[in-house]
Amino acid sequence: MPGRTLGFGIIGAGMIAEYHKKAIEANSDLGAKLIAIGHYDPSKFSQISTKFGVPCISVQNLLAHPDVDVVTICTPSGQHASQALDAMRAGKHVLVEKPMALNLEDADSMIDLARSQGVKLGVVLQRRMDPTFQAVKQAIDAGDLGRLTLGLVKIPYFRPQTYYDQAAWRGTWVLDGGGVIMNQGIHLVDLLVWYMGDPQQVSAYADTLSRDIEVEDTLVGIIRFSNGAMATITATTTTSPGFPHTVEIYGTHGGIQLEGEGIRRWELAEPSKARVKAPGVAENASAGAAADPRGISTENHTRLFRDFILAIQENRDPSIDGSEGRRSLALTLELYKSAGLLQK
Numbered sequence: 001m002p003g004r005t006l007g008f009g010i011i012g013a014g015m016i017a018e019y020h021k022k023a024i025e026a027n028s029d030l031g032a033k034l035i036a037i038g039h040y041d042p043s044k045f046s047q048i049s050t051k052f053g054v055p056c057i058s059v060q061n062l063l064a065h066p067d068v069d070v071v072t073i074c075t076p077s078g079q080h081a082s083q084a085l086d087a088m089r090a091g092k093h094v095l096v097e098k099p100m101a102l103n104l105e106d107a108d109s110m111i112d113l114a115r116s117q118g119v120k121l122g123v124v125l126q127r128r129m130d131p132t133f134q135a136v137k138q139a140i141d142a143g144d145l146g147r148l149t150l151g152l153v154k155i156p157y158f159r160p161q162t163y164y165d166q167a168a169w170r171g172t173w174v175l176d177g178g179g180v181i182m183n184q185g186i187h188l189v190d191l192l193v194w195y196m197g198d199p200q201q202v203s204a205y206a207d208t209l210s211r212d213i214e215v216e217d218t219l220v221g222i223i224r225f226s227n228g229a230m231a232t233i234t235a236t237t238t239t240s241p242g243f244p245h246t247v248e249i250y251g252t253h254g255g256i257q258l259e260g261e262g263i264r265r266w267e268l269a270e271p272s273k274a275r276v277k278a279p280g281v282a283e284n285a286s287a288g289a290a291a292d293p294r295g296i297s298t299e300n301h302t303r304l305f306r307d308f309i310l311a312i313q314e315n316r317d318p319s320i321d322g323s324e325g326r327r328s329l330a331l332t333l334e335l336y337k338s339a340g341l342l343q344k
Contacts, residue, residue, distance in 0.1 A: 004031055005031045005032075005033050005067075006031045006032050006033065006063075006069050006070060006309060006312065006313075007033055007067040007068045007069045007070070008020075008024045008032060008033065008035060008068065008069070008070045008071075008072060009035055009037070009038055009062045009063075009065060009068040009070070009071050009072070009092075010033050010034070010036075010037050010038065010052075010071075010072050010074055011033075011038040011039075011059055011062065011071060011072070011073050011074065011083055011087075012037075012038075012039075012073065012074030012075040012257065012307050013037055013039055013044070013048045013051065013052070013056070013074075014074060016074040016097055016118055017037070017052075017074040018302065019296075019298050019301050020072045020074055020095075020305075021034055021052055021229075022292045022298045022301070022302070022303040023298060023302045023304070023305040024305060025304050026144065026298075026302040026305070027302065027305050030306065030309045030310070030313070031309075032305070032309055034052070034054050034057065035054065035055075035065060035067050035068050036054050036055045036057050036062055036065060036068065037049070037052050037054060037055070037056040037057070037062075038056075038057060038059040038061075038062030038063070038071075039056055039058070039059065040058070040059060041187070042058070044056070044123075045057070048332075055141045059083070059086075059145040060276065061091040062087060063087055063092065068092060069092065069093060069312075070092060070093045070094070070095060070308075070312070071083075071084075071087040071092045071093070071094050071095075071098075071197055071326070072094075072095040072096070072124075073087070073094065073095070073096040073097055074097055075096075075097075076173075076175040076176065077097075077099055077102060077175060077176055077177045077182065077183070077218075078100075078102055078168040078169070078174050078175035078176070078177055079175070080096050080097065080099070080101055081100070081101040081102070081106035081107070081109070081110060082099070082101060082311040083096075084096045084101075084110050084121070085109060085110060085113055088110070088113045088114055088117050088119050088121070089113070089117070090325055091117065091119065091339050092119065093119045093120040093121075093122075093308075093312055094110075094114070094120070094121050094122070095122045095123075095124060095305070095308055096110075096117065096121070096122070096123055096124065096325075097123075097124045098123060098124055098125055098186050098187065098190075098325070098328070099177060099182060099186055099325075099328070099329050099332070100123045100322065100325040100326065100329060101329065102177035102178075102182075103333070104326065104329065104330060104333065107322065107325070107326045107329055108326070110322055111321075111322035111323060111326065114322060117303060119166075120206070120308065120311055120312055120317070120321075121318075121321060121322040121323070122308045122318040122320055122321060122322075122325075123322065123324065123325025124191045124301070124304060124320075125186075125187060125239035125304075125320050125325060125328065126187075126300035126301050126303070126304045127187045127188075127190065127191060127300060128190065128191070128194060128304075128319065128320055129291070129300045129303035129304045129307065129319075129320075130261065130299075130300050130303075132258070132261065132262060133191060133258070135195060136194060136195065136249065136256050136258065139256065139268075140195055140249065140251075140272055143253075144253065144268055144270070145249065145250070145251030145252075145253050145254050145255065145256070145268065146251040146252030146253030146254070146269070147227075147251055147252045148196055148225075148227065148229040148249065148250070148251045149196075149227075149228075149229050149230070149250055149252060150204070150228065150230060150248075150249075150250040151192055151195065151223075151227065151230070151231030151232075151247075151248065151250070152188075152231065152232055152246070152247070152248040153185075153188050153191075153231065153232070153233040153234070153235075153245070153246070153247050153248075154233075154234050154235075154245060154246045155180065155184065155185045155188055155233075155234065155235035155236070155245045156234075156235075156236060156242070156243040156245070157180065157184055157235070157236065157237045157239065157241040157242050157243075157245070158238070158239055158240050158241055158242030158243075159184070159211070159237040160216075160240075160264050161211055161212060162266070164211060164212070164213050170183075170204075170213070171211065171213025171214055171215050172213075172215070173214050174216050175213060176215060177215075177256050178215050178216065178332065178336060179208070179213065179215035179217050179219075179237070180216060180217055180218065180219060180235045180236055181206075181216070181219050181233075181235055181332050181336070182215070182280055182332055182336075184235070184237060185219075185233070185235045185332075186328050186329075186332055187302050187328075188233070188235075188247060189233065189332055190328035191247055191328070192223070192231060192247070192293045192331070192333055193231065193327045193328055194327075195228050195249050196225050196227070196231060196249070196333070197225045197226050197227050197229070198225065198226055198327060198331075199213040199224065199225055199226070199330075199331050199334060200224050200225060200226045200333055200336075201223070201224040201280070202222070202223050202224075202331070202334040202338050203221065203222045203223065203338050204219060204220065204221035204222070204335040204338040205219070205221075205338075205339055206218065206219040206220075206335075206336070206339035206340075206341055209236075209238060211237065211238070211239040215341075216336075216339070216341060217231070217236060217237050217238055217338060218235070218236040218237075218238060219234075219236075219335060220232070220233070220234050221233045221237050221335045221338070221339075223331070231288055244259050245259075245260065246258060246264070247260050251274050253268055253269040254267050254268030254269050255267060255268075261297075293331060301318055304319075304320065307319045307320075
C-alpha cells in the first residue's frame with residue numbers, strides 16, 4: 001500500500017541515470033516520483049531537462065530541495081563517496097551506483113554517516129535482485145550444494161578504445177577507480193562474495209594489454225574464502241566481439257553453472273533438488289553487457305529500487321545496504337593490491 005509521495009532526485013544525466021528514471025517511474029505505485037536532476041554545468045540544464053522531462057538544477061539546489069527525499073547517484077565512480085556524504089548530511093536517503101566508493105575509508109564513512117543521520121544507504125548491485133541469481137543463493141543457503149569448495153568467474157568482455165575515449169573519466173584511477181574489475185566486473189565479484197563468503201587470502205596478476213588507459217584491462221585472481229573454499233576470477237575487456245560472463249559454483253553435492261543472465265546447468269546429488277522452480281528464473285538468457293554497456297535489462301533496477309523504497313517505508317535496512325556494498329569493494333581492492341596496482 002503506497003504511502004506519501006517519495007521524491008527522488010538524480011545526480012548525473014548519463015546512461016545509468018536513464019535506468020534510474022525508469023526504475024523510479026516503475027515504482028510509482030509506491031509513491032515514487034522523480035522531482036529533478038542535479039547537474040554541475042548550467043549550460044546543460046535545458047538539454048537535460050528536456051531529456052528527462054523534469055527540471056534540471058544545480059546539485060546544491062537539489063540537496064536543498066524540500067520535495068527530494070531520496071538522492072540517487074549516477075556520476076563517475078570517483079565522485080560517488082563525496083556526493084553521497086553531502087546528500088546524507090542534507091538529510092536525504094541515498095542510493096549510490098557501484099562501486100559505492102574507491103576506498104574502504106570512504107565506504108566506512110558513508111556507512112557511519114547513514115547510521116548517525118538516520119537515513120538509508122543503498123548500493124546499486126542489482127544482480128542480487130535477479131530471480132535466477134536469488135534461486136542460486138537460496139539453494140546454497142539451504143545446503144543443496146553441500147559444502148562449497150570451488151567458484152569460477154569468467155568475464156571475457158569487449159570494450160573498444162572508443163568506449164574509453166568518449167568519456168575522459170573512463171579508464172582513469174582518480175575517477176574510474178580501476179578497470180575491468182572495478183567497473184565492469186564488480187557485479188560478478190559481488191555475486192562471488194554473496195555466494196561464497198568473504199575472502200581470507202587473495203592473489204592476482206593484472207596488466208593493461210590492449211587499451212590506452214591508466215587502469216587494468218585484464219586481471220586473473222585466485223581467492224581463498226574464510227570457509228576454506230577457493231575461487232578464480234578471470235576478466236578482460238579485450239576479447240572481441242565480447243562473450244557472456246560465466247559464474248560457476250561447486251560443492252560436495254553438486255554444482256550450478258550460470259552464463260550471461262541465465263542457467264546453463266544445474267546438477268545436484270539429490271534429483272529432487274536438481275532444478276529450482278522459481279518464477280522468473282531465466283534459462284539461455286542474453287549475453288548482457290558483454291559487448292555493450294546498454295545490454296542490461298532495467299528489471300533488476302526496478303526490483304532494487306522497490307526494495308529500497310519499502311525499506312524507507314518500513315524503516316528497515318535495504319537488502320543491499322552500505323555494509324553489503326562494501327564487500328565487493330573490499331575484494332576488488334584486495335585483488336588490486338595483490339596485483340601491485342595499489343599500495344599494500
